[in-house]
Amino acid sequence: MTNTPPPRVALVTGASRGIGAAIAERLAADGFTVVINYAGKAAEAEALAAKIEQAGGRALTAQADVSDADAVRRMFDAAEAAFGGIDVLVNNAGIMKLAALAEADDALIDSQIAINLKGVMNTLREASRRLRTGGRIINLSSSVVGLYQPTYAIYAATKAGVEALTHVLAKELRGRSITVNAVAPGPTATALFFEGKSQALVDQFAKLAPLERLGTPEDVANTVSFLAGPDGGWINGQVLRANGGTI
Numbered sequence: 730m731t732n733t734p735p736p737r738v739a740l741v742t743g744a745s746r747g748i749g750a751a752i753a754e755r756l757a758a759d760g761f762t763v764v765i766n767y768a769g770k771a772a773e774a775e776a777l778a779a780k781i782e783q784a785g786g787r788a789l790t791a792q793a794d795v796s797d798a799d800a801v802r803r804m805f806d807a808a809e810a811a812f813g814g815i816d817v818l819v820n821n822a823g824i825m826k827l828a829a830l831a832e833a834d835d836a837l838i839d840s841q842i843a844i845n846l847k848g849v850m851n852t853l854r855e856a857s858r859r860l861r862t863g864g865r866i867i868n869l870s871s872s873v874v875g876l877y878q879p880t881y882a883i884y885a886a887t888k889a890g891v892e893a894l895t896h897v898l899a900k901e902l903r904g905r906s907i908t909v910n911a912v913a914p915g916p917t918a919t920a921l922f923f924e925g926k927s928q929a930l931v932d933q934f935a936k937l938a939p940l941e942r943l944g945t946p947e948d949v950a951n952t953v954s955f956l957a958g959p960d961g962g963w964i965n966g967q968v969l970r971a972n973g974g975t976i
């Protein structure tokens with residue numbers, strides 16, 4: 730008699746929409762039980778969970794502001810209580826607020842540091858204590874780390890911090906058979922990217938990559954699926970730019 734392995738569990742932060750929703754859907758199709766974290770959009774998170782369940786998958790929604798360490802701890806507790814443990818953490822939740830440094834107010838600086846950087850620290854701390862042996866951690870960075878365009882300083886600094894966390898944690902988890910990597914998308918067709926951009930500017934961004942289009946959430950989800958799945962097991966401590974060749 731063969732023992733059926735327990736279903737592997739993936740927690741995706743910021744999965745109510747955009748890239749995170751595509752990642753949750755893809756990991757569910759790959760056979761993971763998924764925890765769909767969101768901050769405010771409960772209806773969208775519930776609709777995604779229902780869609781995954783209808784397709785034969787298993788999903789749970791979990792409200793938590795990732796910048797709140799207690800809320801993150803409670804979310805990990807809830808996921809463990811529901812499914813017995815967590816195997817994959819995808820740190821996808823993030824915000825982007827653009828301004829030249831001279832124009833940046835405190836709220837613009839503090840909110841991006843709180844969510845993009847402290848939020849990732851909060852979830853990485855829980856994951857490094859709790860992830861099951863053989864687990865995977867995938868952090869969303871951005872190709873703006875490398876492009877360094879004007880107005881992106883604060884956002885890019887938070888993502889450069891995420892890349893630093895990725896490299897260090899990969900080493901701190903020595904002996905646990907857990908990989909830690911980052912995926913750094915280029916311009917990707919989501920609300921975060923389109924906000925405040927004219928059609929002309931969107932077209933300009935779409936031409937950046939030699940493949941001459943914007944990325945889709947599914948393009949990024951495919952990359953995350955590779956790193957979370959069996960074929961990605963030897964990739965560790967790396968930043969994988971998924972950007973059609975932008976940089």
Ligand SMILES: NC(=O)c1ccc[n+]([C@@H]2O[C@H](COP(=O)([O-])OP(=O)(O)OC[C@H]3O[C@@H](n4cnc5c(N)ncnc54)[C@H](OP(=O)(O)O)[C@@H]3O)[C@@H](O)[C@H]2O)c1
Pocket residue numbers: 742743744745746747748749766767768769770771793794795796820821822823824825844848869870871872913914915916917918919920921922
């Ligand atoms: N789109 C791009 O061009 C691009 C390029 C490179 C990297 N990225 C990165 O990819 C990730 C996803 O971006 P996206 O474009 O899909 O963004 P998006 O469409 O704006 O979606 C953001 C998601 O993050 C969640 N979120 C925001 N603040 C949160 C918080 N404090 N706690 C928990 N969840 C929170 C939102 O949840 P609610 O809606 O429920 O509040 C939503 O599900 C981000 O880390 C972003 O920096 C995006």
